[in-house]
Amino acid sequence: MGNLFLMTTIVDRKNVSDYLELYERNEQHVMFVTLGAGTASNAVLDYLGLDHADKAVIFSVQEEDTWLLLKKCLRRELQIDAPGGGIAFIVPLSSIGGKKTLQFLLEKEDYQRQEESTLKDTTHELIVAIANYGNIELIMSAAREAGAYGGTVLHAKGTGMEIAEKFMGISLANEKEMVFIVAKTEQKNAIMKAIMEKAGLDTKAKSIVFSLPVTDTAGLRLVEDEA
Secondary structure, three states: OOOEEEEEEEEEHHHHHHHHHHHHHOOOOOEEEEEEEOOOOHHHHHHHOOOOOEEEEEEEEEEHHHHHHHHHHHHHHOOOOOOOOOEEEEEEOOEEOOHHHHHHHHOOOOOOOOOOOOOOOOOEEEEEEEEEOOOHHHHHHHHHHOOOOOOEEEEEEEEOOOHHHHHOOOOOOOEEEEEEEEEEHHHHHHHHHHHHHHHOOOOOOOOEEEEEEEOOOOOOHHHHHHO
């Protein structure tokens, strides 16, 4: 897939607007925000200078050069490395479902798509489908027909959805559901294709799909042995 990454930012909920504003100032508009909770003990929270464990998680797709720029901004402007500042990290993408999806996520028409990347000896992939709210059954029905075992759903709010009109010619709702599916590498293409065909941009789900490499798993052996 070239030098493309899923960037994940985890910050205190009270500070999420500062991070979103920083990203938007740097021309990063297409993001997906969901809520979470930290699990650190009170003693650890006190040590790190945190006053609560409520978190916001921001997902976006970035090129390597953009990530390096944003990392500098996070350190310089928001002091992300200071206690209680938050964390941001990237994971390489292995594939993405269609040119329009790629243009939408990167907000670019001229990105030169490279060959899909595959980590050596990777046997599984994490498929991520992002769809309009209320379409989980449509997505999972398509995925199961192509061999998926199940998925995990997060409710999220999308930003920069107006960009869709430029690259996709459609309108997308701000309320989103993110579906995470772990599948065998040899099943990935079939599952992604099924989701794109049956729950993709031409359906009410308006799903976009991409995948990330998984280097190891536990908890799938019995399910896969029975398949």
